[in-house]
Amino acid sequence: MKMRGKTKAYLALSVLGLLFAALAAFWLADSLTRAQTGLAVGIGTSMFGFGIAKFLVGYWEEKRPEALRANEIEAKDERNRMIRERAGAVSGSVLQWTVLAVAWVAILLEAPVWVPIACAAVFVGKVILEFCLAAYFNRRM
Numbered sequence: 001m002k003m004r005g006k007t008k009a010y011l012a013l014s015v016l017g018l019l020f021a022a023l024a025a026f027w028l029a030d031s032l033t034r035a036q037t038g039l040a041v042g043i044g045t046s047m048f049g050f051g052i053a054k055f056l057v058g059y060w061e062e063k064r065p066e067a068l069r070a071n072e073i074e075a076k077d078e079r080n081r082m083i084r085e086r087a088g089a090v091s092g093s094v095l096q097w098t099v100l101a102v103a104w105v106a107i108l109l110e111a112p113v114w115v116p117i118a119c120a121a122v123f124v125g126k127v128i129l130e131f132c133l134a135a136y137f138n139r140r141m
Helices: 003-027 034-063 065-076 078-108 114-140
Strands: none
Touching: 003 034, 034 065, 065 078, 078 114
């Protein structure tokens, strides 16, 4: 699909999202529960937001093809890729220890027992996933 067709498709998606949200909020609100109406409006507005954002990016890229080529080259640059991978690794470590800290805070605040257990399970799951991925990439590289 050409870029022009993609931008039109995303514009159509955003219009459909608005129509879906309006239909759910105004015309079907009496026949749906509050939760169903909220879900439908959320889906519609999400479709609108996604569609309009992708439309604007596609429109911008159509008008500035030289900037599109520069962005593609920069995205594929090895140094930038390594920086993104390092940032992802550091943010994963920060998130891992934050989840463990939340578990301790939940224990201190006497939260329901499932909260610290869930936090601990996320922590252990991340550690196991990290170990497995390290072994996979060690064999692959």
